[in-house]
Amino acid sequence: xxxxxxxxxxxxxxxxxxxxxxxxxxxxxxxxxxxxxxxxxxxxxxxxxxxxxxxxxxxxxxxxxxxxxxxxxxxxxxxxxxxxxxxxxxxxxxxxxxxxxxxxxxxxxxxxxxxxxxxxxxxxxxxxxxxxxxxxxxxxxxxxxxxxxxxxxxxxxxxxxxxxxxxxxxxxxxxxxxxxxxxxxxxxxxxxxxxxxxxxxxxxxxxxxxxxxxxxxxxxxxxxxxxxxxxxxxxxxxxxxxxxxxxxxxxxxxxxxxxxxxxxxxxxxxxxxxxxxxxxxxxxxxxxxxxxxxxxxxxxxxxxxxxxxxxxxxxxxxxxxxxxxxxxxxxxxxxxxxxxxxxxxxxxxxxxxxxxxxxxxxxxxxxxxxxxxxxxxxxxxxxxxxxxxxxxxxxxxxxxxxxxxxxxxxxxxxxxxxxxxxxxxxxxxxxxxxxxxxxxxxxxxxxxxxxxxxxxxxxxxxxxxxxxxxxxxxxxxxxxxxxxxxxxxxxxxxxxxxxxxxxxxxxxxxxxxxxxxxxxxxxxxxxxxxxxxxxxxxxxxxxxxxxxxxxxxxxxxxxxxxxxxxxxxxxxx
DNA sequence: GCCGTTTTCGGCCCGACTGTTTTCAGTCG
Numbered sequence: 001x002x003x004x005x006x007x008x009x010x011x012x013x014x015x016x017x018x019x020x021x022x023x024x025x026x027x028x029x030x031x032x033x034x035x036x037x038x039x040x041x042x043x044x045x046x047x048x049x050x051x052x053x054x055x056x057x058x059x060x061x062x063x064x065x066x067x068x069x070x071x072x073x074x075x076x077x078x079x080x081x082x083x084x085x086x087x088x089x090x091x092x093x094x095x096x097x098x099x100x101x102x103x104x105x106x107x108x109x110x111x112x113x114x115x116x117x118x119x120x121x122x123x124x125x126x127x128x129x130x131x132x133x134x135x136x137x138x139x140x141x142x143x144x145x146x147x148x149x150x151x152x153x154x155x156x157x158x159x160x161x162x163x164x165x166x167x168x169x170x171x172x173x174x175x176x177x178x179x180x181x182x183x184x185x186x187x188x189x190x191x192x193x194x195x196x197x198x199x200x201x202x203x204x205x206x207x208x209x210x211x212x213x214x215x216x217x218x219x220x221x222x223x224x225x226x227x228x229x230x231x232x233x234x235x236x237x238x239x240x241x242x243x244x245x246x247x248x249x250x251x252x253x254x255x256x257x258x259x260x261x262x263x264x265x266x267x268x269x270x271x272x273x274x275x276x277x278x279x280x281x282x283x284x285x286x287x288x289x290x291x292x293x294x295x296x297x298x299x300x301x302x303x304x305x306x307x308x309x310x311x312x313x314x315x316x317x318x319x320x321x322x323x324x325x326x327x328x329x330x331x332x333x334x335x336x337x338x339x340x341x342x343x344x345x346x347x348x349x350x351x352x353x354x355x356x357x358x359x360x361x362x363x364x365x366x367x368x369x370x371x372x373x374x375x376x377x378x379x380x381x382x383x384x385x386x387x388x389x390x391x392x393x394x395x396x397x398x399x400x401x402x403x404x405x406x407x408x409x410x411x412x413x414x415x416x417x418x419x420x421x422x423x424x425x426x427x428x429x430x431x432x433x434x435x436x437x438x439x440x441x442x443x444x445x446x447x448x449x450x451x452x453x454x455x456x457x458x459x460x461x462x463x464x465x466x467x468x469x470x471x472x473x474x475x476x477x478x479x480x481x482x483x484x485x486x487x488x489x490x491x492x493x494x495x496x497x498x499x500x501x502x503x504x505x506x507x508x509x510x511x512x513x514x515x516x517x518x519x520x521x522x523x524x525x526x527x528x529x530x531x532x533x534x535x536x537x538x539x540x541x542x543x544x545x546x547x548x549x550x551x552x553x554x555x556x557x558x559x560x561x562x563x564x565x566x567x568x569x570x571x572x573x
Numbered sequence: 574g575c576c577g578t579t580t581t582c583g584g585c586c587c588g589a590c591t592g593t594t595t596t597c598a599g600t601c602g
Contacts, residue, residue: 027585031574063575101591103600138593188602201602229590244602264586264602271586282587 005039005046008073011082012036012066017094018085020104034061037265039070041318041513044486047074090117100148101141109134123149151240159241160475162505162542164190164197167241171202171219175245178215180208183253187260192312193545195508196475199242201260209247216245252284254295259283265317266310273305273321313548318516330551333527335544337554339562340369341537343414343437343468343500343528348393349374350382352533355396359409361534369563371412372397373437376424378416385413387429394432408563410434414468419443421457423464430463435570437500437528439468440481448482455483456491462572466526466558467492469502469509477506485514489521496572498558501527501550503543504536515550524569526558 016032038061039046049056056067072079089111096107099119110116113134116125122145125131131142168186175184181204185191188201206212213233217225226234226242233245248256259267260283267281274281279288286293286304295301299309307324311332314320323329345351346358353361355372362370374393375384385393394411401409412435416424423430423438430436438458446454458464470488471480492499499518502509507530510518518525527543529536547557554560558569 025574028574030585034575061575065574101600105599136593136598140592141599144591227590232589234590260602262602268586275586280586284588 003047003074003077005042007077008046008070009036009040011073011078012039012069014094015079015082015085017097017104018082018089020097021089021093021108022085023104023108031061031066035066035070038062046070048486050074093117095119096122099145099152101144106137109136119149119152158196158198158476160505161190161193161195161197161545162539164200164241167237167239168200168202171200171221171237171243174219175202175204175212175216178204178206178212181206181212181215182250185257187257188262191261192263192315193549195511195546199244202243202245203253203257203260204245204247205250205253206247207250212247213245251294254298255281255285255301256283258298258301261312261315263316266315266320269317269321270301270305273307277305279304311548313545314551316549330553332548333544333552333554333557333560335541336366337557337560338367338527338540338544340367340371340410340559340566341365341529341531341540342371342410342412342435342466342526342559343373343502344370344531344537345374345382345414346372348389349379349384350532355393355400355409357534358531358537359400359404359407361537363407365537368406369408369410369566371410371435371437373412373414373435376413376415378418378424379441384416384424387425390425390429391432410563410567412436414439416441417454417458419446419454421454423458423461427461427463430461433463434567435465436463437466437468437526438464440472444472444478444481446481448484451482452484452487455488459488459491459495459497464495464497465570465572466498466500466528468500468528469504469507469530470499470514471509471511473507473509475506475508480509485517486521489518489523492523493521496569498524498526498569501525501543501547502530503527503539503541503546504530505539505542508542508546510546510550512546512549515547515552519551519553519556524556524558525552528559 012032013036016029019029038059050071056062056070057064069079093107093111096102096110097104110122114125114130116122126142126146131137131145132139172184175181183205185203186200187203190197190200204212209231213228216233221237222235223238224236226236231247235243237243246260271281279286285295286301293304302309302324308327308329310320310324320329341362344358346355347353359370375382377384377386390413397409397411411433413433414437417438417440418424455467471483473480499510501515515525527540527547529540531537558566
């Protein structure tokens, strides 16, 4: 089995955990974590880089020492120093640090004083009220640990961005009713439009923090108040979602907004830059010596640091700061750049609305084209069409087009890629269509090599246009199938194919890093809703959020082009 | 362990809050 970037990152992080428990130099710990993060974010497998003798120390946070360790991990799956560390401590001990309220110090104490090294041991001891007797622990910590163990058991804490939006909307509306409260912003990964959100970071501008927090604690869906201070209140909603409410003063709002939008890595990088310029940056503002520089807009923070403005979606310390310095930040795609949707279903297969309704809705959204892409016969569970039905649908579309002005319905299909890499309709049929989305719905469990070969073979078919939901993942429910995206993108480039960014809230497939890879490899993307009813077409905006996180510009996205240009791009010969 | 236009040595982001203490350690973001 080849060692993947995520495996390398996991080993480096494990080392960091063990070092932390051993109370090692915290900067050494950070060095391991930084390197892990760098490796995880690489567009190419680090194994390939090593094979091609590329210099790993060129990447941020990787020096000679760590480069050697990464090489060792690639060839052996681990590195000797990590193995030696493990002999002194139980392998699973770092796992305790995933539990809320347990960091390196407590993990070590639990092991030394009570022999606890696994969550199961911990749960038993906590239930038997033995934790409270360990010096430094007490009854309250014991209780908190127990409740977080129980919570971990029944749910993954990160929820879909779209679910977070649903929960945030009524809460924001409620907060707006408090007097003395004027600006309310959802910061954190919500504002950065990450595909999942761990908790809601709500910032409120108020002259009367206590009153604002009192009002917040009166919200009907609050299940538990975790902590409450002068400016910060942490709570858990009935849904299990954690909410941090921070009250900021009017003159410190923008600095706070920036700080709590993150990401942490972006902030650290900006602070470092600040330090070089003799500036101190924290959540309260920017300071030159003791003097605070007035910040009346978030943009000013970047101006002061002599950078172009970086939008929240790019604040991940993945090269945006260098780009901002050199005036080469991408001019990111926006929802209004989209001229049509290239993947929707109708009631002909598993959609809920008929052809006319879907077209009418697309017109209301301001689009100038819409591709109808119902399922092919293989997907029986979705009432997949046979050739006769597909041909009938094409006739209907032709007729509808005759009655439309300034709008074109494209004859499309979502045709299955069969296990052997062939397509579910013969080319003689596919040829009659304007556009084909080609997707995998079966045989998810092929090996990485076979799955990759399957898709590449399909792409060699001249009627292959767009690879639908390229990794098949369902966030929090189904892992992506094993594929080599880099090879697939290379094949797409070679054959004139495109990849979809499927905007269904639990797909968002491709993810942000993969979009970035596509951009770097000059493979264009279709951002499509995969709607099964008219309402579903509005999910496209989540796809745009993801595309922005992947640095995509309008020109990188095929459905920002005119209908004429788009149709031309669908013709490969 | 990384990094460098004041540095190859000496820095490396830092404040809020809780709980267990009796002035602070640990965790979190």
